[in-house]
Amino acid sequence: MTSIEWVDVPPGSVEMGSNNRSVLFGNIGPRHEVRIRNPYKISKLPVESTIATKIVEAGDAQIASESEWERAFSIGAIFGEVGTVEALADSATSYWGKKCDGRPFIQPSSSNGSRVRIWRKGQPIASTRSIDVIELLPRRLVKRSVEFDEGAIPLPVRRDSRKIVIEEIVICTLFGIVPSFAWALFNASPGYIAEGWLNLILGGVFLGLSTGIFWRPRTPTFKEVGGNWKIG
Numbered sequence: 734m735t736s737i738e739w740v741d742v743p744p745g746s747v748e749m750g751s752n753n754r755s756v757l758f759g760n761i762g763p764r765h766e767v768r769i770r771n772p773y774k775i776s777k778l779p780v781e782s783t784i785a786t787k788i789v790e791a792g793d794a795q796i797a798s799e800s801e802w803e804r805a806f807s808i809g810a811i812f813g814e815v816g817t818v819e820a821l822a823d824s825a826t827s828y829w830g831k832k833c834d835g836r837p838f839i840q841p842s843s844s845n846g847s848r849v850r851i852w853r854k855g856q857p858i859a860s861t862r863s864i865d866v867i868e869l870l871p872r873r874l875v876k877r878s879v880e881f882d883e884g885a886i887p888l889p890v891r892r893d894s895r896k897i898v899i900e901e902i903v904i905c906t907l908f909g910i911v912p913s914f915a916w917a918l919f920n921a922s923p924g925y926i927a928e929g930w931l932n933l934i935l936g937g938v939f940l941g942l943s944t945g946i947f948w949r950p951r952t953p954t955f956k957e958v959g960g961n962w963k964i965g
Contacts, residue, residue: 737788739774739876740810747803750828752951760859761827764954765888767800769835771879775805778812779819779871788874796822797873798837799848799859806857811873813852818862820870823848826861829892833957834885888955888962900950901942909941910934 746768751760775797780788788794797805799821805811813819822837824847831838846861849870862870913933917926926933953964 737780737874738777740777740805741772742769742775742801742805742808742810743772744768744770745804745808747800747807748954749800749803752954754945754949754952756946758947759949761825763828763888763892763952765828765831765833766954766956767803767833767835768957769800769804770882771835771877773801773835773878774876775801775811776874777810779817780874781871782820782869785872785874789872794874794876796820796837797875798835799823799825800833800835800838801875802850802873804835813850813857815852815854817852818860818870819850819852820862820867820872821848821850828888830887830890832881832885832887833955834881836881836885886957886960886962892952904944904949905938905941907941908944909939910937913937913940 746766748764748766750762750764752762752764753759754762776794785796789796802811802821823839825831825838825840826846827840828838830840846863847867849860849862849867850873851858851860910933913936914926917929917933921929955962955964957963
């Protein structure tokens with residue numbers, strides 16, 4: 734069996750997730766802090782899929798979680814060849830409800846795909862791949878000395894929908910409806926506003942929502958303070 738070089742990773746914290754929720758520039762969120770309280774070992778390089786499967790089935794190691802990967806990467810402990818796509822243990826379309834102690838996060842709603850890292854020049858890219866593709870990808874493996882604490886507090890199970898709705902109403906009004914009526918006031922024929930106000934509102938709402946392709950207010954970052962989440 735191929736020799737695997739293991740690297741020691743000390744306890745520490747790392748921030749994960751995106752607080753940018755625009756369509757083009759955002760990624761899965763929320764932004765949050767993960768605190769890994771116990772040391773572990775991680776493979777310096779991704780391990781070929783068939784070898785990794787045998788090691789995991791034998792109980793000699795586990796597939797690394799995204800959090801463990803991020804912690805190891807933050808201290809320069811792991812590497813990968815440009816073009817490599819490596820599989821991690823997590824399956825998630827968001828981080829809401831996640832326990833942030835380093836364990837893998839599995840969402841039932843995301844059973845069709847798993848999280849991966851794509852090695853490119855510069856910063857590796859976080860992405861998702863389907864289950865059938867995952868089976869063929871190399872894996873990042875870890876050896877944990879201590880099991881995770883079941884008492885770890887999770888993130889809230891969902892975002893503050895009320896706040897998001899209010900934000901969207903304000904954005905649509907300021908960046909869509911108001912400009913739409915201002916254009917009509919100075920450019921449309923007399924009486925158009927009185928007759929076509931509904932079209933102006935609908936057009937303004939569409940314009941306001943379309944700004945979400947490029948920009949939206951940033952969401953807060955969750956940090957653990959004294960056993961509770963502090964939003965900042």
